Amino acid sequence: xxxxxxxxxxxxxxxxxxxxxxxxxxxxxxxxxxxxxxxxxxxxxxxxxxxxxxxxxxxxxxxxxxxxxxxxxxxxxxxxxxxxxxxxxxxxxxxxxxxxxxxxxxxxxx
Numbered sequence: 001x002x003x004x005x006x007x008x009x010x011x012x013x014x015x016x017x018x019x020x021x022x023x024x025x026x027x028x029x030x031x032x033x034x035x036x037x038x039x040x041x042x043x044x045x046x047x048x049x050x051x052x053x054x055x056x057x058x059x060x061x062x063x064x065x066x067x068x069x070x071x072x073x074x075x076x077x078x079x080x081x082x083x084x085x086x087x088x089x090x091x092x093x094x095x096x097x098x099x100x101x102x103x104x105x106x107x108x109x110x
Contacts, residue, residue, distance in 0.1 A: 031055060033096045035106035043082045043094060043108060051076040055098050062091040084110050 031049035038044065045057050051074065059068040059082065067087060072078045082094075089110050096104040 031096075031098060031103060033104040035094055035096070035104055037106075037108060041084060043084065043106070045080045045082070045094065045096065046078070047072055047080075047096065048077045053098070055096055055103075058095050058097060059087070060093045060095065067092065084108075 031047060031053070033048075033055075034044075034046040036044055047055055047057070049055060049072070054071065054073045057070040057072065057080065058066055061067050068082065070080060072080075087110055091107070091109050094106045094108070095102045
């Protein structure tokens with residue numbers, strides 16, 4: 001009788017354990033993004049994320065036109081420098097997008 005009770009208790013614990021594991025959601029780490037301007041000639045973007053996750057870095061003009069786009073997928077960390085002398089004078093917005101939603105923005109004037 002003791003063995004049957006023990007076996008039943010172990011079986012119940014295993015079922016509860018498997019149910020708890022199956023019910024867990026996979027959570028991906030949110031990307032770490034830093035956009036900064038150390039001088040008047042360039043803007044730096046640092047991205048740390050899980051490898052394989054797609055992020056886009058987009059530079060928009062004041063009117064909302066895409067001026068430059070960079071895809072970051074394979075690397076888990078990426079440091080990109082954008083040289084501003086390639087853009088005409090004006091106001092710009094740098095956005096880092098995940099699933100087409102902005103997760104970081106930076107406004108600048110040239």
